[in-house]
Amino acid sequence: MPEGDTVLQTAGRLRTALAGRILTRSDLRVPRFATADLTGRTVLDVASRGKHLLTRMEGGLTLHSHLRMDGAWRVYAPGERWRGGPAHQIRAVLANTEHTAVGYRLPVLELLRTRDEDQAVGHLGPDLLGPDWNPDTALRNLLSDPARPLGEALLDQRNLAGIGNVYKAELCFLARVTPWLPVGDLAAPTAARLVTTAKQLLEANRDRPMRTTTGAVLRGHAPHERLWVYGRTDRPCLRCGTPIRTADQDSRPAYWCPRCQSGPTR
Structure with a gap:
């Protein structure tokens, strides 16, 4: 199971690849959000909260994901082969002109309003690597x-x-x-x-x-x-x-x- 330090590093890689750039492709492969289209939105930030990942986009939307036991996000350059697992394990694809972020085996993937992030992470205690640490x-x-x-x-x-x-x-x-x-x-x-x-x-x-x-x-x-x-x-x-x-x-x-x-x- 990924620990808080691993999730923080994942957030950093996703932030470097996505933040400040416009999405040219989005594909959420979970039934509830399969029709959601985030193309054209700018990714504002990617933050970690404990073991949760929050990808915030313009328009007040947040993509919430959790890695649990064996989930992973991988970042690829254009034309690079995706090596994180077989295609049927892919749950999310977020891409811009320079990078593609692919989420594999994500047991939690949901799109919510940024103002409602507490519904996903409000139950957590103080984050050992977060600004709320107490x-x-x-x-x-x-x-x-x-x-x-x-x-x-x-x-x-x-x-x-x-x-x-x-x-x-x-x-x-x-x-x-x-x-x-x-x-x-x-x-x-x-x-x-x-x-x-x-x-x-x-x-x-x-x-x-x-x-x-x-x-x-x-x-x-x-x-x-x-x-x-x-x-x-x-x-x-x-x-x-x-x-x-x-x-x-x-x-x-x-x-x-x-x-x-x-x-x-x-």
Whole structure:
């Protein structure tokens, strides 16, 4: 699942390709908006809000999309072959004279009035990479249900927006607790530090092509050393050497070190 930093980078690529230019082609391949024609409109901006993308156009229209598990936007030059997937996976095409943006496997694609964007993103908590970031509000949201497992609370975009399964696993490791620990069991300093660390990690990776939470970004580091626990099942913990374990949590894999992280496990 794309995380907030990935979505921010996607918004940047789309903004560079589309903003300030007139659409010469539009094709929304979802039944509800299949007849909508955006040709002739100027794209004003492309913004990210948590994991949501908002492509704003003149005339007060916004194209709202969400990548969820495996959606993607690709940008192509004129005449360049589209390589994002087979044609039947294309859900949107927005083009001008210089670029073509193609949306693949988009589970959410809707056209709405810009003034009504809150209908799509108004439920979100503070955006870790947005101008509305408020650590106090994020912490209060995160702790609002004390019995809820920490991993689930971190993924709930109503608490704070931008954390996906990668950052969930890494944040739990850095807090030295398992993803199944009830958030109410977190010590107050640990909870506050968790929110601060989440902000720091996403900010550090907002412009990086390769995400890292360990700081291993220099040449010579193996890919599996860039993250503490995520995707490292049975590999030795980078801190203590104990094999990393994985189990299901709310239909997603959870990773943890059984020695470095305390709390209940699956």
